[in-house]
C-alpha cells in the first residue's frame with residue numbers, strides 16, 4: 001500500500017477485536033487519540049502513563065463509548081527500574097494472558113538549546129523516557145509478543161530523528177536512536193517471528209509538546225491527534241501484515 005493510502009486507511013469496526021494493545025503515554029495528545037482509536041476498533045487497550053487523573057479520564061471516555069474495558073498501568077519512565085518493567089510484563093501476562101501490540105508513544109521534549117549549553121541531567125532524563133524506556137519495555141514484553149499470531153510494535157520518531165537539526169539536543173539524539181532501535185529489532189525478528197516493527201513520524205500535531213516546542217505557532221493551523229490516526233490504525237492492525245522495518249509519516253500526502 002502507498003503511504004497516501006495508509007494515511008487514508010479506514011479499518012473495519014472489529015479490526016482489532018480480541019487484541020490486547022499497550023499504548024504508552026496514553027493520557028494525553030497522540031497517545032490518548034491512539035488509545036481511543038484502538039478501543040473503538042475492538043481492542044482491549046492497556047493505558048500506560050504517568051498522570052493517573054489523565055489515564056482515568058481516558059478510561060472513562062472508552063467506557064462511555066461502549067468499547068472494550070481498558071486497563072491502567074501507571075509507571076514513570078524517567079525512574080522505572082528493570083524490576084518494574086518486568087513486573088509490568090507479569091501484570092499483563094497475569095491479567096490478559098497475551099499481548100498483540102505496543103505503541104511506544106510517551107515522550108518529552110527536553111531543552112531546545114545549543115549542545116554546548118545542554119544540561120547533562122536533562123539529557124539523561126530525556127534519554128531515559130524517549131529511548132531507554134522503549135528498549136526496556138520491548139525487551140520485557142518480547143516473550144509475550146512472540147506468542148501472538150500477529151503482533152505489531154510501533155515506535156514514535158520525529159523529523160529530527162531522520163535528520164537531526166541544530167538545538168534539538170537529547171530529543172533529536174533520542175529519536176535518531178529510536179529509528180536505529182526499530183530497524184535493528186525489525187531485522188532481528190524478520191523471518192523468525194510474526195512481529196512487525198515500524199516507526200511513525202506523526203508530523204506537526206496539536207499537542208502540549210508541540211506548543212512547548214513552537215510557542216509562537218497558532219495551534220489551530222495544525223492537525224489534531226485524531227486526524228493522524230489512519231496510519232496508527234493501519235500499522236497496528238492485520239492489514240499491515242508483512243510490513244516491517246519502515247519509518248512512515250502520518251501526514252504524508
Ligand SMILES: NC(=O)c1ccc[n+]([C@@H]2O[C@H](COP(=O)([O-])OP(=O)(O)OC[C@H]3O[C@@H](n4cnc5c(N)ncnc54)[C@H](OP(=O)(O)O)[C@@H]3O)[C@@H](O)[C@H]2O)c1
Nearest residue numbers: 025028029030050051076077078106107204205207209210
Ligand atoms: N506533537 C507533535 O507535533 C509531534 C511531532 C513529532 C513527534 N512527536 C512524538 O509523538 C509522541 C507523543 O507526543 P505528543 O505530541 O502527544 O506529546 P504530549 O501531549 O506531551 O504527550 C506525551 C505523553 O508522554 C507521557 N510521558 C511524558 N513523560 C513521561 C514519563 N516520565 N513517564 C510516563 N509517561 C510520560 C505524557 O504523560 P503526562 O501527560 O502524564 O505527562 C503524555 O501522555 C512523542 O513521542 C513525541 O516525541 C510529536
